[in-house]
Structures are given as structure tokens and as C-alpha cells.
Amino acid sequence: MTGVATLIEKGLMFGGLIRVDSPAWVARYNRALQKLIGKQTALSEFHIDLSGTSPEIGDELGDLDYLDPQGGTRQFILLTTEQKTAPLLNVDLSVEREILRRFIVANESQLFTLTARDAVVGEMDEGVWQIASPADLLGIRHLRVTADTTGDQVAQSARLTAMIDRFRTERDAWWDDVLIAQMIEQAQKSGDVTRNPVRLGQTEFEVGDFWTAEFGGVYVIRSAREPAVIFSDKTKLRPLQGAQSLSVDQPHAIAAWLARNGLADSLASTRSAGTAALLRQKIDFILVDAAVRLEIDTGAGTRADLRRAVGRMGDALPPEVRSLSALASYIEHGGDWPVIDSADPAYFYAVRATPGPARDVINMLLAELAPHDVRALFILNKPLFYRLYRGWDAAKQTYVATQLEQEYMLDKQGTRAALFGPEPGMADPVGAPAAPAIVGPWGARQAAATPSPWGPAR
Structure with a gap:
């Protein structure tokens, strides 16, 4: 399936x-x-x-x-x-x-x-x-x-x-x-x-701040000190009266606008085990995406499997991994604050929306700007998640669906707390109890040889 x-x-x-x-x-x-x-x-x-x-x-x-x-x-x-x-x-x-x-x-x-x-x-x-x-x-x-x-x-x-x-x-x-x-x-x-x-x-x-699917996807943020309209499709970008026009292909301008208006802050501003685990999870998904593109086997997708895959990536290791690892290490052990600015590919993976009327729309925008963090994408920007999912390699589809089932569906409330909340971790499953079955949207079903678009038949 x-x-x-x-x-x-x-x-x-x-x-x-x-x-x-x-x-x-x-x-x-x-x-x-x-x-x-x-x-x-x-x-x-x-x-x-x-x-x-x-x-x-x-x-x-x-x-x-x-x-x-x-x-x-x-x-x-x-x-x-x-x-x-x-x-x-x-x-x-x-x-x-x-x-x-x-x-x-x-x-x-x-x-x-x-x-x-x-x-x-x-x-x-x-x-x-x-x-x-x-x-x-x-x-x-x-x-x-x-x-x-x-x-x-x-x-x-x-x-x-x-x-x-x-x-x-x-x-x-x-x-x-x-x-x-x-x-x-x-x-x-x-x-x-x-x-x-x-x-x-x-x-x-x-209606205050919102996202619309019109014109290839547009974020309208009016509650900020500097109102802005941000386009997913740069070809639709137009100057607008009363609001700044940006596109997702302008990460430096978006980062500067977010900072000037106090709309996002660093994940490291809250030093907790949950935040460090959140960063480790982001790293895992980035590594899986890279392994699929490089045709490197990730086994069962556990941390040990991913570490072995990293050893075979060499210079192809995504640059986001180093920056996010440094940030997670700072949260866990202290030391010098790692400088991650908008020139760093990890920047939008390392920030989250601040509380306020625009929070949900900003989080949706940040998820689009950090698309390899598929759990954030699934929670905060489902239209984009489902569109991208259809174009992924079958191995990545399977890994992402399994991780979302195990890491999010089992603890939705905890995951959403403080953006995501504490994580259950990704320890090797040796000797671990089996996870409880997740009942599908139509209830429990018997397996079928050829599932329909809505899952196996009754």
C-alpha cells in the first residue's frame, strides 16, 4: 500500500x-x-x-x-x-x-x-x-x-x-x-x-490575517506593524497599496520583515529537553529527504540507521544539519550561542511564530519556508503537505507516514503544546512494546488485496 x-x-x-x-x-x-x-x-x-x-x-x-x-x-x-x-x-x-x-x-x-x-x-x-x-x-x-x-x-x-x-x-x-x-x-x-x-x-x-489558495497561494498579514502580502508563486507578485509585497523566494527580506515586526523568535529562546528533541526530529526528516535523493538506504529509519546513512553522504550532507545540531547542542549543554541568520539554510527551521493574531498564518508560512520538516508541514500547512507528498519517492512517503503515525498521532496534544511539545523520541525499537493500532478514518478494516482510494474494502 x-x-x-x-x-x-x-x-x-x-x-x-x-x-x-x-x-x-x-x-x-x-x-x-x-x-x-x-x-x-x-x-x-x-x-x-x-x-x-x-x-x-x-x-x-x-x-x-x-x-x-x-x-x-x-x-x-x-x-x-x-x-x-x-x-x-x-x-x-x-x-x-x-x-x-x-x-x-x-x-x-x-x-x-x-x-x-x-x-x-x-x-x-x-x-x-x-x-x-x-x-x-x-x-x-x-x-x-x-x-x-x-x-x-x-x-x-x-x-x-x-x-x-x-x-x-x-x-x-x-x-x-x-x-x-x-x-x-x-x-x-x-x-x-x-x-x-x-x-x-x-x-x-x-477576517484578520489569512492564507488563500488564490494566485498560487498567498499569505495576507494585516495585523503586523508593517502589513505584508507574501506570494508562494513569485510570478504572481504584484506591488500593492497599503501592504509590502514579498515572495517566498525572498528569504532575507522575509526574515528581516519577521524580525522588525516581532513575528518570530528562535526555538533556542526556550531551553528545554522538548525543544532539543524537536530540533533532533527536524534533523531526522532532513536526513531522510537527503538519503532518498541520494538513493542511500535508511533501513528502518531509526537514529542508528540514519547515523549510518550520514556516514555515506560525505559532502552531500545537508548544511541545515550542522546548524540545527549546533543549536540542539547549545540547548542541551550550553556554550556559545550558534549564530544562525537568514543566510543559513537552517534559519527557518530554527524559528517559530510568536504569540499574537498572526501566529497561525506565520507558522503556516514558516512551514512552507522549511519544507523538509514534514511534521511541521503536516500540522501547520496541510494543503502544501498533501501536494508535496504526492510527488515524493515511495520510500520517503512510507517513512514520513510511519513517523507521523508514531510521533504525532499518538500524542497530538503534547505535540502541539508550545508549537510541538515534548517528543516521545526515536529510540531503536529493540525490545520496545508494540505501538497501539491506529484506527483509520473509516474505523477498523480488514486488509484487502487491492485497496480503493479510501483504503481497503470492508
């Missing part, structure tokens, strides 16, 4: 989705799908993410972006408020998951009532009519969420509420037989809104 199927089976891709397997839920989903895109699924069982997107239905329709067919406003389908715990697939705007989750939490009681009888459909609109140039990205300052059931329950309730308000406030409404008849007819559609009001509360959310 290789490639994406390995990630799926290990719970590293499409993990944490909501299972849809009841006829009632499938019927509601099909009504919602018909209303949004004019299509339905023939599947009787599938999984959905936070927005209601299903990888199985995407496979069936030949388009994983089927809820966003024009690449514009993101549409969503809610079958349950429990979707707030699910991941968001195919992120086009980094703030979308947090905003949709906040919308569900803010309106949870209302949405719970609505989804008890029907699916809720809606969209997130950034208020920009057309994103034709990078300058248009600076106009994204709010996201408005609009939602209703497939039977327009919210709109129907709003109509009845407006009629009731007229009846209570207009002077002659008590004798308006037409209004009273309309209220009775509307109440048959929407129910008693005086006892069970259906009104969604917070629906507009501010």
Missing part, C-alpha cells in the same frame, strides 16, 4: 470525518445536494467534513470541490451540529474552518432544532464580488454566513415573525382579516415561532 492510501489508512488524511449511514440522513443530504448543485448521490453510506463535503461523493462525482463548483463562495451542508469537530477538506481560505465552527457553536441550539428534521444548507460569502487580482484579497475583511433548511424553515419563520410584529404594532391589525388569514396559513408552514423561535444569531465574522 503506497501513496495517499497509506495516509488514509493511518488516519493522516480524511480522519475525524462524520459517518453518514442512516437512510434519513442520506435522504436529507440528497435533498440538500439537489438544492445546491442539482445532483444526488447513489451512495448509502459515506463520510462528511465540517462543511458536509464527502470524499466518497467527490470520488463518485469526479470532483472533490463539488460544493464549490465555481471556485468561489464555499457552500455547506449541516446534518448535525457534531460536524463542528470535523476537519475541513480542500481549504481555500485558512479562516474558513474556524469561522464555520464558530457559527455552529454560536447557533448550536437553533441548528440542533433545525437539523432534527432537515438538513441545513448555506454559504460563506467574503463580500468581494470578484477576485481578479491580488489587490482584491485586501478587500476580504468579513465573512458572512447565510443558512436555512432545504424547506426554508428559517425564512418561513422570519415571515411569520414579521406578520406577528405587524399584528402587535399596527393600530387596526386586529380587524385585518387578510393579515390574520395569512398568519394562520404561514403558521402551518413554520410552526409556533412564539414558543419555538427559529432565528440564527451571529452570522458575520471579522
Whole structure:
């Protein structure tokens, strides 16, 4: 089993989705799908993410972006408020998951009532009519969420509420037989809104710093003293009014900008065993990448195997390894502070974002600037991780998936603490107890000779 199927089976891709397997839920989903895109699924069982997107239905329709067919406003389908715990697939705007989750939490009681009888459909609109140039990205300052059931329950309730308000406030409404008849007819559609009001509360959310997939990937950081827009594709770089324009091919300029605005600091600023272990892990992944490129066998990928591989690299040893090793040694044993500036290939591996509103976007940017640290890439920049993973050698794919399964999936909370947190280490597995099985995103499965794109069949 290789490639994406390995990630799926290990719970590293499409993990944490909501299972849809009841006829009632499938019927509601099909009504919602018909209303949004004019299509339905023939599947009787599938999984959905936070927005209601299903990888199985995407496979069936030949388009994983089927809820966003024009690449514009993101549409969503809610079958349950429990979707707030699910991941968001195919992120086009980094703030979308947090905003949709906040919308569900803010309106949870209302949405719970609505989804008890029907699916809720809606969209997130950034208020920009057309994103034709990078300058248009600076106009994204709010996201408005609009939602209703497939039977327009919210709109129907709003109509009845407006009629009731007229009846209570207009002077002659008590004798308006037409209004009273309309209220009775509307109440048959929407129910008693005086006892069970259906009104969604917070629906507009501010957008601060963000990443977008537009124009090859763009980081928009507005909260800094010097606002900046950083492009992943230098060919898309354009001067912008009110923000500095940079590309990831300008590491010195980015490093200087980060320093001037206090957006990143050295990992060595916190001298702890966890930070030293974090640096050792970065070194391991850099060595594996180099060994794969040089066609050097890394065995089981343990530290002893990697040390033997290093002995065969000679002058091809990545320069990042020496600098990061010196930094780890300083943290563990003290001595002179190793100077690592932006001219050093290890620079972006040795820094992390400082606390603040831009932290998550800056960490995402740093992960792109240090792509051989695949664990940071997986945690902080999944769109780039999945894209790069597909182009890796099979040996590197296997090693990375195994290490993520063992070093991250077993202790997510600890790994994320203080960016990553203490590590369980990479000691040789001789005599060590077997790691507990990781259940894949679809639950435990029996092995199959030829796995499907979503893992082995049942």
C-alpha cells in the first residue's frame, strides 16, 4: 500500500470525518445536494467534513470541490451540529474552518432544532464580488454566513415573525382579516415561532490575517506593524497599496520583515529537553529527504540507521544539519550561542511564530519556508503537505507516514503544546512494546488485496 492510501489508512488524511449511514440522513443530504448543485448521490453510506463535503461523493462525482463548483463562495451542508469537530477538506481560505465552527457553536441550539428534521444548507460569502487580482484579497475583511433548511424553515419563520410584529404594532391589525388569514396559513408552514423561535444569531465574522489558495497561494498579514502580502508563486507578485509585497523566494527580506515586526523568535529562546528533541526530529526528516535523493538506504529509519546513512553522504550532507545540531547542542549543554541568520539554510527551521493574531498564518508560512520538516508541514500547512507528498519517492512517503503515525498521532496534544511539545523520541525499537493500532478514518478494516482510494474494502 503506497501513496495517499497509506495516509488514509493511518488516519493522516480524511480522519475525524462524520459517518453518514442512516437512510434519513442520506435522504436529507440528497435533498440538500439537489438544492445546491442539482445532483444526488447513489451512495448509502459515506463520510462528511465540517462543511458536509464527502470524499466518497467527490470520488463518485469526479470532483472533490463539488460544493464549490465555481471556485468561489464555499457552500455547506449541516446534518448535525457534531460536524463542528470535523476537519475541513480542500481549504481555500485558512479562516474558513474556524469561522464555520464558530457559527455552529454560536447557533448550536437553533441548528440542533433545525437539523432534527432537515438538513441545513448555506454559504460563506467574503463580500468581494470578484477576485481578479491580488489587490482584491485586501478587500476580504468579513465573512458572512447565510443558512436555512432545504424547506426554508428559517425564512418561513422570519415571515411569520414579521406578520406577528405587524399584528402587535399596527393600530387596526386586529380587524385585518387578510393579515390574520395569512398568519394562520404561514403558521402551518413554520410552526409556533412564539414558543419555538427559529432565528440564527451571529452570522458575520471579522477576517484578520489569512492564507488563500488564490494566485498560487498567498499569505495576507494585516495585523503586523508593517502589513505584508507574501506570494508562494513569485510570478504572481504584484506591488500593492497599503501592504509590502514579498515572495517566498525572498528569504532575507522575509526574515528581516519577521524580525522588525516581532513575528518570530528562535526555538533556542526556550531551553528545554522538548525543544532539543524537536530540533533532533527536524534533523531526522532532513536526513531522510537527503538519503532518498541520494538513493542511500535508511533501513528502518531509526537514529542508528540514519547515523549510518550520514556516514555515506560525505559532502552531500545537508548544511541545515550542522546548524540545527549546533543549536540542539547549545540547548542541551550550553556554550556559545550558534549564530544562525537568514543566510543559513537552517534559519527557518530554527524559528517559530510568536504569540499574537498572526501566529497561525506565520507558522503556516514558516512551514512552507522549511519544507523538509514534514511534521511541521503536516500540522501547520496541510494543503502544501498533501501536494508535496504526492510527488515524493515511495520510500520517503512510507517513512514520513510511519513517523507521523508514531510521533504525532499518538500524542497530538503534547505535540502541539508550545508549537510541538515534548517528543516521545526515536529510540531503536529493540525490545520496545508494540505501538497501539491506529484506527483509520473509516474505523477498523480488514486488509484487502487491492485497496480503493479510501483504503481497503470492508
